[in-house]
Amino acid sequence: MLDLTPREYSKRSALTVNPAKTCQPVGAMYAALGIHKCLPHSHGSQGCCAYHRKFLTRNFRDPVMASTSSFTEGASVFGGGTNLKTAIKNVFSIYNPDIIAIHTTCLSETIGDDIPAFVATAQVPEGKLVIHANTPSYQGSHVTGFSNMVKAMVKYLAANSKTPNEKINILPGFVNPGDMREIKRIMKAFGQEYIMLPDTSGVLDAPMTGKYEMYPKGGTTVDEIIDSGNSMATVALGSFASSEAAYELEKKCKVPGKVLKTPIGIKATDDLLMAISKLTGKPIPAELEEERGQVVDIMVDCHYHYHGKKVAIFGDPDLVIALTEFTLSLGMIPKYVLTGTPGDAFEREVKFMLEEAGIDGKVKALGDLFALHQWIKQEPVDLIMGTTYGKYIARAEDIPFARIGFPILDRSVHSYLPIVGYKGAMRIIEMISNTLLDRQDRDAADEDLELIL
Amino acid sequence: MKSKIDKVIEQYPASVFKNRKEHVLLRNADKPEPQTITANTRTIPGIITNRGCCYAGCKGVVLGPLRDALIITHGPIGCGYYTWGTRRNKGKTKGDEQNYLNYCFSTDLQEGDIVFGGEKKLRKAITEAVEIFQPKTVMICSTCPVGLIGDDINAVANWASKEYGIKVLAFSCEGYKGVSQSGGHHIANNGLIKHIIGTGDKVVGKYSLNILGEYNIGGDGWELERILKKIGYEIVSMMTGDGTVEDLKSAHKADLNVIQCHRSINYIGEMLNTKYGTDWIKVNFIGVKSTIKSLRDIAKYFDDADLTARTEAVIAEELSDISEKMDQYKRLCQGKTAALFVGGSRAHHYQHLLRDLGIETILAGYEFAHRDDYEGREVLPTIKEDGDSKNIESIEVKPDPEHYKITLSKERYEKLKDEISLNYYAGMMKDMANGSIVIDDLNHYETEELLKILKPDLFCSGIKDKYISHKAGIFSKQLHSYDYSGPYAGFRGAVNFARDITMGLTTPSWKFVTPPWKTEPMIEGSYVGR
Numbered sequence: 001m002l003d004l005t006p007r008e009y010s011k012r013s014a015l016t017v018n019p020a021k022t023c024q025p026v027g028a029m030y031a032a033l034g035i036h037k038c039l040p041h042s043h044g045s046q047g048c049c050a051y052h053r054k055f056l057t058r059n060f061r062d063p064v065m066a067s068t069s070s071f072t073e074g075a076s077v078f079g080g081g082t083n084l085k086t087a088i089k090n091v092f093s094i095y096n097p098d099i100i101a102i103h104t105t106c107l108s109e110t111i112g113d114d115i116p117a118f119v120a121t122a123q124v125p126e127g128k129l130v131i132h133a134n135t136p137s138y139q140g141s142h143v144t145g146f147s148n149m150v151k152a153m154v155k156y157l158a159a160n161s162k163t164p165n166e167k168i169n170i171l172p173g174f175v176n177p178g179d180m181r182e183i184k185r186i187m188k189a190f191g192q193e194y195i196m197l198p199d200t201s202g203v204l205d206a207p208m209t210g211k212y213e214m215y216p217k218g219g220t221t222v223d224e225i226i227d228s229g230n231s232m233a234t235v236a237l238g239s240f241a242s243s244e245a246a247y248e249l250e251k252k253c254k255v256p257g258k259v260l261k262t263p264i265g266i267k268a269t270d271d272l273l274m275a276i277s278k279l280t281g282k283p284i285p286a287e288l289e290e291e292r293g294q295v296v297d298i299m300v301d302c303h304y305h306y307h308g309k310k311v312a313i314f315g316d317p318d319l320v321i322a323l324t325e326f327t328l329s330l331g332m333i334p335k336y337v338l339t340g341t342p343g344d345a346f347e348r349e350v351k352f353m354l355e356e357a358g359i360d361g362k363v364k365a366l367g368d369l370f371a372l373h374q375w376i377k378q379e380p381v382d383l384i385m386g387t388t389y390g391k392y393i394a395r396a397e398d399i400p401f402a403r404i405g406f407p408i409l410d411r412s413v414h415s416y417l418p419i420v421g422y423k424g425a426m427r428i429i430e431m432i433s434n435t436l437l438d439r440q441d442r443d444a445a446d447e448d449l450e451l452i453l
Numbered sequence: 454m455k456s457k458i459d460k461v462i463e464q465y466p467a468s469v470f471k472n473r474k475e476h477v478l479l480r481n482a483d484k485p486e487p488q489t490i491t492a493n494t495r496t497i498p499g500i501i502t503n504r505g506c507c508y509a510g511c512k513g514v515v516l517g518p519l520r521d522a523l524i525i526t527h528g529p530i531g532c533g534y535y536t537w538g539t540r541r542n543k544g545k546t547k548g549d550e551q552n553y554l555n556y557c558f559s560t561d562l563q564e565g566d567i568v569f570g571g572e573k574k575l576r577k578a579i580t581e582a583v584e585i586f587q588p589k590t591v592m593i594c595s596t597c598p599v600g601l602i603g604d605d606i607n608a609v610a611n612w613a614s615k616e617y618g619i620k621v622l623a624f625s626c627e628g629y630k631g632v633s634q635s636g637g638h639h640i641a642n643n644g645l646i647k648h649i650i651g652t653g654d655k656v657v658g659k660y661s662l663n664i665l666g667e668y669n670i671g672g673d674g675w676e677l678e679r680i681l682k683k684i685g686y687e688i689v690s691m692m693t694g695d696g697t698v699e700d701l702k703s704a705h706k707a708d709l710n711v712i713q714c715h716r717s718i719n720y721i722g723e724m725l726n727t728k729y730g731t732d733w734i735k736v737n738f739i740g741v742k743s744t745i746k747s748l749r750d751i752a753k754y755f756d757d758a759d760l761t762a763r764t765e766a767v768i769a770e771e772l773s774d775i776s777e778k779m780d781q782y783k784r785l786c787q788g789k790t791a792a793l794f795v796g797g798s799r800a801h802h803y804q805h806l807l808r809d810l811g812i813e814t815i816l817a818g819y820e821f822a823h824r825d826d827y828e829g830r831e832v833l834p835t836i837k838e839d840g841d842s843k844n845i846e847s848i849e850v851k852p853d854p855e856h857y858k859i860t861l862s863k864e865r866y867e868k869l870k871d872e873i874s875l876n877y878y879a880g881m882m883k884d885m886a887n888g889s890i891v892i893d894d895l896n897h898y899e900t901e902e903l904l905k906i907l908k909p910d911l912f913c914s915g916i917k918d919k920y921i922s923h924k925a926g927i928f929s930k931q932l933h934s935y936d937y938s939g940p941y942a943g944f945r946g947a948v949n950f951a952r953d954i955t956m957g958l959t960t961p962s963w964k965f966v967t968p969p970w971k972t973e974p975m976i977e978g979s980y981v982g983r
Contacts, residue, residue, distance in 0.1 A: 068496075138562050
C-alpha cells in the first residue's frame with residue numbers, strides 16, 4: 001500500500017499528491033441543499049455536477065439533487081448565457097423549486113460568465129428566486145465554496161425590516177446534518193429561538209417513507225433567511241466556513257456577529273453555551289450542564305486509554321482546529337496537523353495551541369496526504385484521525401484510524417451522529433478510546449488479552 | 454404502456470418534449486422497419502442528468518485503471534480528487550512493478566496559473582513526479598480551464614519525454630468536449646493506439662487474447678482471467694482493468710480481441726483490426742448462459758478440437774459448481790421485474806444475468822451510448838456527425854507493414870460471421886422483449902415518474918439515483934460500483950450477483966417502511982362504568 005512513497009521528505013512546489021481538499025462547487029452544492037425547496041445548479045460542464053452529486057450522495061447515502069448547465073464546446077467558446085437561461089426555464093417548469101442556487105465551476109469562471117447579467121434576462125416565474133455564488137475551483141477549497149454560498153444567501157436574501165425577531169442566527173459551518181440537529185437541540189434547551197443557516201438536517205438525513213420527495217421537509221426556508229436580517233445576533237461556528245456570511249449580515253443588516261470555533265470538544269462547546277447565554281441573558285440549561293459533567297467524568301475515567309498518545313489530524317480547517325484543541329485537552333499529542341485548505345490563520349492558530357502545550361508538532365495548511373504520510377514515515381503516530389482517504393496511510397503504516405470529517409465514503413451512519421456539543425465530545429472520546437483499545441486487543445498475546453481494560 | 458410513457462414526457466415544456474421523445478421507444482420487434490432511437494446528443498441544460506464529462510471518460514474510465522501509469526490531472530484540484538479510487542478498478546502489484554492506483558496526482562492550478570498559463574507548473578510537476586517516483590510512463594489529462602487558457606500539453610509531454618527518456622502522453626480530455634463521458638473514451642483510445650500499442654515485442658503463445666473494455670470492477674476481470682486461463686488461453690493484455698502500459702505495448706501480438714464494454718473501447722478493437730488485422734468479437738461475460746455462449750464463440754474462432762473440448766469441459770465443471778446455488782436463488786427471484794439504467798454495455802449485459810434468475814427487464818437505457826449500442830453496428834453508416842462529435846478527434850490508422858496478419862481465410866471468415874459476433878455488435882435492443890421500454894440518457898424526472906408507473910421490483914443504476922429508488926420503496930442495486938461487492942462476471946460472479954440481489958429483495962428491513970400505526974386501528978375501546 002502506497003509502496004512508492006519514500007521516507008525522505010520531498011520538497012514539492014507544483015505537484016499535489018493525494019490531496020486533502022477538493023474544489024469549491026461541492027461545498028457550495030452542500031450549502032445550497034440546506035435551503036428548503038432549493039435546487040442547486042452547477043454552471044459549467046456536466047461532469048462537475050455529476051462528481052459533486054456522487055460525492056455528497058456517497059457521504060450521506062441520501063439523494064442529492066442538482067442540475068447543470070451542461071456546457072459543450074460551443075458554450076465554452078461563446079459563453080454560457082444561453083445554457084443558463086434555458087436551464088433556469090427548464091428547472092422551474094420541470095422541478096418546481098422555490099429557489100435555484102447557482103454556483104460556478106472553473107470552466108464558467110475562466111470564460112468570465114456574468115451570472116447576475118444572465119439571470120436578469122432569464123425567465124424567473126413570479127415568486128421564485130435565483131441566487132448565485134462565484135466558486136472558482138482554482139481558489140481555496142470545498143470549504144471556501146461552502147462559505148461563498150452561505151454568504152450569497154445572506155447577500156441576496158437577508159433583509160433588515162426594522163422588526164426585530166428576538167432570534168439568534170446560527171451559522172453551523174460545514175458539518176453534518178446530525179451536527180446541525182445537535183446544535184438545534186442545544187438552542188431548544190436554552191428555550192431560544194434561532195435561525196439556522198444553512199440547515200441540511202431533514203434534507204440529507206430524510207426518513208424513509210416509501211414515497212420519494214424531491215424536496216424533503218428540512219432546510220432553512222427562504223422566509224427565515226430573509227428574516228435573519230432582523231435577528232439580535234449571529235453566532236458563526238468555524239471561521240473558515242461561516243465568518244464571511246456573519247460579516248455580510250453585520251454589514252448589510254447590522255446584525256452583530258460573533259465567530260466561534262466549531263463546537264467540537266469541551267472548551268469550544270463551553271464557549272458556544274456561554275456566548276448564547278450572554279447574548280440572551282438566559283442561564284445555561286441544567287440538562288446541558290449535566291451532559292458536560294458526564295463528558296468530564298468520562299474523560300477522567302478513560303484518560304489512560306489515550307493520554308500521551310500521538311495523533312495525526314487532517315481534514316477541513318474548522319474541524320481540525322477544534323479537534324486539535326480537544327485532543328490536547330484529553331492529554332493527547334497532536335503531532336501532525338494538516339488541512340488541504342489554504343490559510344495562514346490555520347497555521348497560526350494551531351501552532352499557538354501546540355506551543356502553549358509544549359508540543360513539538362508539524363502544522364500545515366494547503367498540505368496534501370503525501371506530505372502527511374512522509375512525516376508519519378519519519379516519526380510514526382499512535383492514531384490517525386481524518387477523512388476516508390486516511391485509510392491508505394493507516395494501512396501502509398499499520399496505524400489505528402478514526403474516521404472524522406468530510407468525506408467519509410466507506411462507513412455509514414456517521415452523518416446522523418453528532419461530533420459537536422457535549423454529546424459529540426462523548427462520541428469522539430468513544431471513537432478514540434475504542435479504536436486504540438481494539439488495536440491493543442488485536443496486538444495482545446493470548447496471555448495478555450485482558451477481559452477488563 | 455405507450456400512453457403511460459407519453460404521459461410522462463408530455464409534462465415537459467414543448468422544446469424539451471420534442472427532444473426527449475426521440476430518446477424513448479417502446480420495443481416492437483414486429484414492425485417491418487428496424488426501430489431507431491436518438492442517442493449521443495447534447496443533454497438539455499437544466500435537466501438533472503446522470504451523465505459525466507469527457508475527462509471522466511478518459512481519465513476516470515479508460516486510463517485510470519492502468520497500474521503502472523503515473524497520471525497527472527492538469528487543472529484545479531477537484532477533477533483529480535473525484536477520480537481517486539472511486540471506480541473500484543482492482544489491481545494487484547506484480548513483482549517490483551510500480552502501482553499508482555492509490556495515488557492521485559494533480560497540478561492543483563491556482564488563479565495565477567489560470568491567468569498566466571499553467572504549462573510552467575505542469576513541467577515542474579512532471580519533474581517532481583520523475584524525481585520522487587521514477588515512473589516509466591506519465592500521462593497528462595487536462596481539465597476544462599486548461600483547454601480554455603490554451604496550455605500546450607502536447608508540447609510539455611514531448612519536452613518531458615525527451616528530457617527524462619520516458620513515455621509521456623498528453624490527453625486533451627477537457628470536460629466540455631463532446632456530450633458525455635463517451636468523448637473521453639474515444640480520446641483515451643486514440644492515445645493508446647497512437648503511442649502505446651504496437652511498441653512492445655513480448656513473445657506471445659498459442660490462443661492469445663486481449664480483453665477489451667473490462668475494468669476489473671469488483672474483480673470481474675480476474676474471474677474472466679481465471680476461466681480463460683483454465684481453458685488454455687493466454688491473456689496478452691487487459692484493457693484496462695488491472696492492466697499495465699507494459700502489457701498494452703504488445704497487445705498487437707494477440708490472436709483475437711474480445712470486447713466486453715463496446716462503447717468505451719470499440720475504437721481500439723476496430724483500429725487493431727485495421728492496423729494489425731486482428732479480429733474482434735463482442736462477448737458478454739455477465740450471466741451464466743451468456744458466459745457459456747461467449748466461451749463457445751471464442752473457441753469457434755480458434756476452431757481447434759482440443760480447445761473446444763477443453764471449453765466444454767470447463768463449462769461443465771463450472772456449471773456443476775454453481776447450478777445448485779443459482780437454482781436456489783432463482784426460486785426467490787423468479788417473476789420479478791427490473792429496470793436498468795447503467796453505463797455503455799451493462800444495461801444490456803445484465804439483462805442476461807437477470808434472465809438467468811427469472812427476472813424480466815422492463816426498462817433499459819444507457820447513459821452515454823451511441824445509436825450502435827442500441828441498434829447494432831449496421832446503423833453506423835447512417836449516423837450523422839454533428840458539431841459535438843466532430844470536436845472529438847477521430848484518427849485514421851493504416852495496416853502496419855510489419856505486424857499485419859490475417860488469421861482467418863476469407864471462406865472461414867464469411868462462415869464464422871454468421872455464427873458469432875465477428876467484428877460486429879448487434880446492440881441491446883434486439884435482445885429486448887416486445888413492450889419493454891428503451892430510453893437513452895434517462896434523467897431524474899423520468900426515473901421518478903417511471904418508477905411510479907412501472908413499479909419494478911429492482912432498479913439497477915448508479916449512486917446518484919440509488920437512494921431515490923430506496924426512498925420510493927424499490928430496491929436499488931448499483932451496477933457501476935456493485936455496492937462494493939463483486940465480482941459479478943463469469944460463473945462465480947453470477948452467484949455473487951444472485952446472492953446480492955436476493956439479499957436486497959428479501960431483506961426484512963422493507964417490512965418496516967410503513968409504521969404499524971399507519972395500518973392498524975389505533976383506537977382502543979373500553980367500557981365505561983363497569
